[in-house]
Amino acid sequence: GENVEQHPSTLSVQEGDSAxxxxxxxxxxxxxxxxxxxxxxxxxxxxxxxxxxxxxxxxQRIAVTLNKTAKHFSLHITETQPEDSAVYFCAAxxxxxxxxxxxxxxxxxxx
Amino acid sequence: xxxxxxxxxxxxxxxxxxxxxxxxxxxDHENMFWYRQDxxxxxxxxxxxxxxxxxxxxxxxxxxxxxxxxxxxxxLILESASTNQTSMYLCASxxxxxxxxxxxxTRLTVL
Numbered sequence: 001g002e003n004v005e006q007h008p009s010t011l012s013v014q015e016g017d018s019a020x021x022x023x024x025x026x027x028x029x030x031x032x033x034x035x036x037x038x039x040x041x042x043x044x045x046x047x048x049x050x051x052x053x054x055x056x057x058x059x060q061r062i063a064v065t066l067n068k069t070a071k072h073f074s075l076h077i078t079e080t081q082p083e084d085s086a087v088y089f090c091a092a093x094x095x096x097x098x099x100x101x102x103x104x105x106x107x108x109x110x111x
Numbered sequence: 112x113x114x115x116x117x118x119x120x121x122x123x124x125x126x127x128x129x130x131x132x133x134x135x136x137x138x139d140h141e142n143m144f145w146y147r148q149d150x151x152x153x154x155x156x157x158x159x160x161x162x163x164x165x166x167x168x169x170x171x172x173x174x175x176x177x178x179x180x181x182x183x184x185x186x187l188i189l190e191s192a193s194t195n196q197t198s199m200y201l202c203a204s205x206x207x208x209x210x211x212x213x214x215x216x217t218r219l220t221v222l
Contacts, residue, residue, distance in 0.1 A: 001170065009151075032208055034211075043201065045213070046210045049209075089153060091154075096161075096208060097159070097205060098169065100156065101153045101154040102153055103151060103152060103153035
């Protein structure tokens with residue numbers, strides 16, 4: 001089945017810096033790659049996703065890139081703010097609709 | 112606005128008890144999922160269902176079973192709870208191969 005590796009497990013940046021989180025996946029049949037943000041004590045929420053027919057997608061300060069050949073995808077957050085502090089999870093689909101998640105990255109943005 | 116609800120936010124059970132966790136979604140989603148979330152391990156898929164009375168095993172189905180008698184409801188059953196099943200349990204639903212919407216989670220403690 002699918003396996004998703006996520007790095008780093010923790011990331012500390014200064015406000016205004018950029019943050020990059022990287023994930024690799026194993027199943028070449030995967031074609032949907034979402035990113036979820038989970039604030040402390042809250043449920044995970046989708047922040048951006050990308051499908052395999054696209055190499056990059058942007059939404060304001062957030063972007064995701066996908067390299068299908070290398071089987072990796074990355075989340076880029078620019079101009080980080082304290083409210084970006086959270087746990088971020090990448091995921092890849094398996095067997096169509098099921099998602100396999102990475103282990104998460106705890107992002108801390110200090111002002 | 113999608114709403115996914117779970118029957119309890121906190122639950123304390125004793126070893127050997129049968130435990131039912133219920134999840135209800137109100138958006139007519141065909142897919143429903145159960146995950147457990149543990150620190151450092153991310154979200155691990157227990158079971159999922161893509162239709163009424165259908166179920167598929169995820170990565171960690173041992174010790175769990177599920178029931179989906181109605182489209183809007185997906186139950187997770189621990190036949191005989193054990194201490195290593197102490198965890199946060201998250202339910203999610205989705206329409207097709209897209210965004211999963213999560214419930215608030217149930218923190219289960221097995222004594």
